[in-house]
Amino acid sequence: MSRCLTERSLDHVVLERGEVANSWKTERWDSLRLLTPNWQSRLPGFGYEGADPDGFRTMPETIAFLERYADAISAPVRAHTQVTSVRPSGDGYVITTSQGDWESATVVLATGACNVPLVPSLAEAVRTTIATLTPFSYRKPKQLENGGVLVVGASATGTQIAEEIQRSGRPVTLAVGEHVRVPRLYRGRDIKWWMDAAGILDERYDEVDDIVRARNVPSLQLAGSPERRTVDLNALTRIGVKLVGRLAGLRDGRAQFSGSLPNLCALADLKMSRLLDRIDEWAKETGVDSEVDPPHRLEPTEVDASPPLFLDLARSGIRTILWATGFRPDFSWLHAPVFDRKGRIRHDGGVVEAPGLYLMGMPFLRRRKSSLIDGASDDARDLSAHLASYLDGAPELPHPGRRNS
Numbered sequence: 001m002s003r004c005l006t007e008r009s010l011d012h013v014v015l016e017r018g019e020v021a022n023s024w025k026t027e028r029w030d031s032l033r034l035l036t037p038n039w040q041s042r043l044p045g046f047g048y049e050g051a052d053p054d055g056f057r058t059m060p061e062t063i064a065f066l067e068r069y070a071d072a073i074s075a076p077v078r079a080h081t082q083v084t085s086v087r088p089s090g091d092g093y094v095i096t097t098s099q100g101d102w103e104s105a106t107v108v109l110a111t112g113a114c115n116v117p118l119v120p121s122l123a124e125a126v127r128t129t130i131a132t133l134t135p136f137s138y139r140k141p142k143q144l145e146n147g148g149v150l151v152v153g154a155s156a157t158g159t160q161i162a163e164e165i166q167r168s169g170r171p172v173t174l175a176v177g178e179h180v181r182v183p184r185l186y187r188g189r190d191i192k193w194w195m196d197a198a199g200i201l202d203e204r205y206d207e208v209d210d211i212v213r214a215r216n217v218p219s220l221q222l223a224g225s226p227e228r229r230t231v232d233l234n235a236l237t238r239i240g241v242k243l244v245g246r247l248a249g250l251r252d253g254r255a256q257f258s259g260s261l262p263n264l265c266a267l268a269d270l271k272m273s274r275l276l277d278r279i280d281e282w283a284k285e286t287g288v289d290s291e292v293d294p295p296h297r298l299e300p301t302e303v304d305a306s307p308p309l310f311l312d313l314a315r316s317g318i319r320t321i322l323w324a325t326g327f328r329p330d331f332s333w334l335h336a337p338v339f340d341r342k343g344r345i346r347h348d349g350g351v352v353e354a355p356g357l358y359l360m361g362m363p364f365l366r367r368r369k370s371s372l373i374d375g376a377s378d379d380a381r382d383l384s385a386h387l388a389s390y391l392d393g394a395p396e397l398p399h400p401g402r403r404n405s
Contacts, residue, residue, distance in 0.1 A: 001108050001360060001376075003044040004074040004384035010391070015097060017082045021066040025110070028059050031164060032061060033224035034064060040374045071126055087335040100130050106356040108295060108388050109345070113362050113371060115330035119323045120152075125250040131320045138322060141168030145371045147319030148172070150255070150311075152178045152247050155218040158282055158324030159231050163223070166241050173311070173318065176261055177246035179267040180220050182300065184230040185243025186276060187283070188293040191222070195373065196349075198282040200275075201369035202378075205349050208364075215364045218326075233265065234265070244249045244307055263302035273297060300397065309316060329362070332368055348385050357388060358383050 005012045016022060017292065039053040046069050057065065066087045070077060075322040085096035085109055117134035126132055131145060136158050139162060151162040154176040166172040182191050195201045208214050223231040233243060238354055245261035252332070276297065283289040311318070332347065338345050338354045346353040362370060369375030 001110060001380040001384060003046075004380045006073065007044075008384060008388050009390060012076065012101070014077045015081045015095070016077050016079050017103075019079050020070045020075075020077060021063040022068065022352065023114070024063050027114075027136050029135065030059070030115075030137050033058055033137070034094050034373075035222045035224050036192055036372055036374060037224075038091060038275045040192055040196065041065060041374070042374050042377060043317050044073075044377050046072055054155055054228075055226065059293065066117075071232070072305055083333055085333050085335060088354065104273055105391060106358065107388070108358045109331070109334070109358060110360040111275055111329065111331075113329045114327035116328050117323060118248075118326040118328045120248070120325060122250050123321075123323060126321060127253055127313075130318065133263070133320065133322045135322075141170060143163050144168075144170060145319045146170065148317040149320045150175065150313070150318050150321060150323055151322045153177065153326065153383075154233065155222060155324070155326070156222055159221050159236060160223045161230055161322060162236055162241055163231055163239065165224070166236070166239050169238065170320075171242070171317070172236075172366035173242045173316070174233075175247040175255075175257060176233065176264065177258075178218055178264060179182070179233075179268050180218050181232050181272045181298075182220050182222065183232075183298055184222060184273075187206070187295065190228070191220075194279045194392050196369075196374075197288075198279055200278070201367065202377070203368045205364055211364065214368075215362070217363075229362075230298070233303070234299060237302060243303055244311065245309070253313055255313055257307070257309050257311070259307070259309055261307045262305060266304050269298075269300050276350065277363075311403060350379060351386055356387075358387060 002012065004012050015251060018026065033154055035056070037054050038048040038050065038057060041048055041057070053332060080098075082098040084098065085094075087094055089103070092103060092105040093107045095107065117136050119134060123132065133144075138161060144165065148171045150167050150173045151158050151165070152175045154162075158174065162172045184191060186194055205214075207212050220233050223229065225231075229235070237243060243261065245258035246264075247255060248258045249256040268283045276295070280295050282294065331339075334345075336354050336357065338347075338352050338357065340346050343399040345359055347359050350359045350362075352359055359365065360376065360383065364370055365380060366379045367375055370379055
């Protein structure tokens with residue numbers, strides 16, 4: 001967004017609570033790699049220029065990439081500036097920070113969707129003898145006590161961490177809810193290449209039947225590894241991970257699981273086949289079909305017909321629970337009448353229901369790829385155009401980004 005505003009000669013400031021790439025520096029586990037190939041980190045006027053376009057960046061590499069970008073575009077970043085309040089004032093907004101107040105005609109909320117781990121209320125029933133972690137506090141298996149680990153959640157985060165912990169010698173039980181299964185490689189190419197080339201990632205928010213549902217679809221069961229491995233439930237069971245259904249309750253040291261595991265896995269397999277069918281159709285229509293490997297399908301997810309519904313945590317040797325149950329944004333500092341009854345910001349493709357207020361970095365904000373680094377470019381271009389148009393039609397306002405100390 002900063003780059004797009006600069007291209008439009010719009011004065012602005014980027015307020016950052018820590019340093020550039022702060023979340024990547026402080027809220028990620030050590031072995032994490034991006035789920036998208038290097039070539040897909042396409043930002044306005046900037047992209048990957050290394051020798052491994054199909055590889056997946058480590059966290060240090062991701063941090064360095066974002067730092068280089070901020071430097072290349074001379075982004076006006078004010079580091080270590082914690083925003084504590086944004087509120088309407090006259091024809092603009094007053095932004096209160098740890099470094100003083102600002103007045104601006106417009107504000108872009110670019111803090112993202114993953115500010116706070118989403119831990120279910122039943123976590124309060126976990127006995128004190130069992131350690132609990134979230135992906136924000138987990139760094140590596142060595143920090144865990146010896147013994148079994150219950151990982152709750154089987155999307156990208158849960159499956160990656162479950163695999164890492166299991167390979168460390170700590171037996172893992174994975175509680176599986178709704179999930180999205182895809183192969184890392186399909187017909188010789190990365191699944192992200194297919195989704196990008198076939199236009200799936202460019203689908204717009206106003207083109208889908210149920211945008212609320214689309215914005216709440218779990219993340220793909222993907223991992224970025226040098227071997228380009230598919231890390232799905234079958235891969236996990238092959239290394240010894242035990243699968244149970246969605247965690248439904250905790251009482252007296254016993255965990256209760258839903259019996260819907262076979263159905264959820266069958267549904268994930270069905271949806272994967274539909275996606276691959278769509279890719280196959282596109283490949284045939286565009287002539288790509290003859291340039292790639294023939295179509296194929298993964299084996300169905302293998303689960304017990306009657307998975308266990310109860311587990312005594314102590315007797316099963318569970319010493320740690322890791323909540324990989326998702327994240328939520330934190331807009332506790334935004335004091336504007338823009339929230340619905342569920343606490344979500346009301347917006348139309350990132351144009352918030354308040355004059356001069358914009359939103360970025362949320363799932364399926366304007367396109368299916370909106371929450372990816374690669375998706376920021378198109379969203380920023382669209383929203384910066386709307387912002388510029390808004391300023392052109394606005395009355396005389398305080399100079400954007402002017403600080404009043």
